[in-house]
Amino acid sequence: MLELSRRALLTGSAALAAGALGGSLPGHAAAPAAGRQAAAFYRYKVGDYEVTSINDGARTFPMPDGFVRNVSKDEALAAAEAAYMPKGQVTVPFNPQIINTGAKLVLIDTGYGPGIAPSVGLLPAGMAAAGIDPKAIDIVVLSHLHPDHINGVKTADGKLAFPNAELKVPTLDWAFWMSDENMGKAGSDMMKAYFQNTRKILADQTGKVTKYDWGQEVAPGITAIDAHGHTPGHTAFALASGNARILIQSDVTNIPELFLRNPDWQVVYDSDPVVASQTRHKILDMAAAERMTVIGFHFPFPAIGHVEKDGTGYRLIPVSWSPVI
Amino acid sequence: MLELSRRALLTGSAALAAGALGGSLPGHAAAPAAGRQAAAFYRYKVGDYEVTSINDGARTFPMPDGFVRNVSKDEALAAAEAAYMPKGQVTVPFNPQIINTGAKLVLIDTGYGPGIAPSVGLLPAGMAAAGIDPKAIDIVVLSHLHPDHINGVKTADGKLAFPNAELKVPTLDWAFWMSDENMGKAGSDMMKAYFQNTRKILADQTGKVTKYDWGQEVAPGITAIDAHGHTPGHTAFALASGNARILIQSDVTNIPELFLRNPDWQVVYDSDPVVASQTRHKILDMAAAERMTVIGFHFPFPAIGHVEKDGTGYRLIPVSWSPVI
Numbered sequence: 001m002l003e004l005s006r007r008a009l010l011t012g013s014a015a016l017a018a019g020a021l022g023g024s025l026p027g028h029a030a031a032p033a034a035g036r037q038a039a040a041f042y043r044y045k046v047g048d049y050e051v052t053s054i055n056d057g058a059r060t061f062p063m064p065d066g067f068v069r070n071v072s073k074d075e076a077l078a079a080a081e082a083a084y085m086p087k088g089q090v091t092v093p094f095n096p097q098i099i100n101t102g103a104k105l106v107l108i109d110t111g112y113g114p115g116i117a118p119s120v121g122l123l124p125a126g127m128a129a130a131g132i133d134p135k136a137i138d139i140v141v142l143s144h145l146h147p148d149h150i151n152g153v154k155t156a157d158g159k160l161a162f163p164n165a166e167l168k169v170p171t172l173d174w175a176f177w178m179s180d181e182n183m184g185k186a187g188s189d190m191m192k193a194y195f196q197n198t199r200k201i202l203a204d205q206t207g208k209v210t211k212y213d214w215g216q217e218v219a220p221g222i223t224a225i226d227a228h229g230h231t232p233g234h235t236a237f238a239l240a241s242g243n244a245r246i247l248i249q250s251d252v253t254n255i256p257e258l259f260l261r262n263p264d265w266q267v268v269y270d271s272d273p274v275v276a277s278q279t280r281h282k283i284l285d286m287a288a289a290e291r292m293t294v295i296g297f298h299f300p301f302p303a304i305g306h307v308e309k310d311g312t313g314y315r316l317i318p319v320s321w322s323p324v325i
Numbered sequence: 326m327l328e329l330s331r332r333a334l335l336t337g338s339a340a341l342a343a344g345a346l347g348g349s350l351p352g353h354a355a356a357p358a359a360g361r362q363a364a365a366f367y368r369y370k371v372g373d374y375e376v377t378s379i380n381d382g383a384r385t386f387p388m389p390d391g392f393v394r395n396v397s398k399d400e401a402l403a404a405a406e407a408a409y410m411p412k413g414q415v416t417v418p419f420n421p422q423i424i425n426t427g428a429k430l431v432l433i434d435t436g437y438g439p440g441i442a443p444s445v446g447l448l449p450a451g452m453a454a455a456g457i458d459p460k461a462i463d464i465v466v467l468s469h470l471h472p473d474h475i476n477g478v479k480t481a482d483g484k485l486a487f488p489n490a491e492l493k494v495p496t497l498d499w500a501f502w503m504s505d506e507n508m509g510k511a512g513s514d515m516m517k518a519y520f521q522n523t524r525k526i527l528a529d530q531t532g533k534v535t536k537y538d539w540g541q542e543v544a545p546g547i548t549a550i551d552a553h554g555h556t557p558g559h560t561a562f563a564l565a566s567g568n569a570r571i572l573i574q575s576d577v578t579n580i581p582e583l584f585l586r587n588p589d590w591q592v593v594y595d596s597d598p599v600v601a602s603q604t605r606h607k608i609l610d611m612a613a614a615e616r617m618t619v620i621g622f623h624f625p626f627p628a629i630g631h632v633e634k635d636g637t638g639y640r641l642i643p644v645s646w647s648p649v650i
Contacts, residue, residue: 030430301646321626
């Protein structure tokens, strides 16, 4: 029987061999294929707070040269393939979080926004499915000013996507990305594009944004934590309600399959790769020691898990989907 | 700064210490908390077929004595706790699959049905969210006749939940569970309840069900595979379309955190625990060697992953949620 099973698995032909084809009525058509994925949101509680993790989408692209600065492309691709990513490619997901504190509705990071690719910019669809009105967002907090975190601030016609929200940005990231002197020194095309993009999305908010510093609450129960290295002002967040607390690590690691397993690997997006790696170790060591629930912007949706030390790196234990909150 | 971060993470008090509490306007209330989880469905393609994985829910309960027959309760609980299940408890999820072949709409297993607990019986809600009408299901295939797989055949008022569907059952499971002689020999309260439940749900379908055997197609492209041991007729399925194929392993392993990692652990639900363990090794060795996509009824939603050999057991690499299909 095992041989039959093996043949069925490998060729799908066992039944044909056995002559037992299920009867398919000519002319009968099943319900039409839906052809689209579920809008992805997931709810969880942190004390009295209700949090909604929303998947803005994911991008799968051929791994560029230098994607991991300090290991060979073959080694980086082997890690991607070990995680069952398509051969030669890498998949990066994006997961904003919406926190309802009871008094404030707070969005942390806004995703890629419209017009980049069909597989991203899905935050508005996810919010609609979750029943959250963009007009009801009180505070938008940006962890740093990279495109996949800030572009969702604007709609396709350049209006504010969250028109009633206070927009909070890290003081040090604002200073870095809005500096014309820094833009003039940008070496790579990627960095030049990042500087231009920051202006495109945020220049008209100059004088309107609220700048925040590490150690401050950006909203009740949400404390900004120094996580610089990825960018000069890159920020993680501790979310606390009652005795419950979680760590929103933002981009302390990019995709866990590569950079949480190998915390010394330097992703091309890190402004200061050496400091970014030090930050990874410090914050992830703490999260592992305290068995904290950790949210990662680039973790696979719902982007929630626990981090454990594993050899010289870490591993992510993803949360098991709960049908109730 | 790290000490400040540590204090923020552990106590949530960094901001209070810094005197930087975000201003919460008296009288302002955020949007009301939703208080409910997303209806959980996830779509994926297998060749030309569109499959929808639906979470019927999950049950979390104090681990009973003998849950794992052949290891100590402490050892079993340690494995559950290592997977971040609540202390002293175990969580078991349930995930039916709906396959749209283009000609047939096929449901494999039906979940717990109504009236068991608020955290299960969610298949109808998931189908509604996915836009799948129960009346459109052409074929319901039961992998075996345990309650969490068959009870969803009926609605709360005892009617057929999928009124237009052909109901297909494994010949050997039907013979086993419908035998009054076997029922008379049932030793445990659990087994007695299972026999009674099978009659409650399926007795009125006697003469109407279609019995299927291993090696046959239960629907176009879906081949029944011998996976007995869990029950006498327990069946896995190979789903094939074009060059694509996946393994729907049904209950070859119960929850992966315990029984895929430790394939020789005997879950209390296995009819023949020794054969069930042999089946686990045979089928999972094959799935690992072939790098097959594997669907597990008791895997965490969306219940899709790859299985790899790891020491004396296996590990599950869950699929990364894709925003497009």
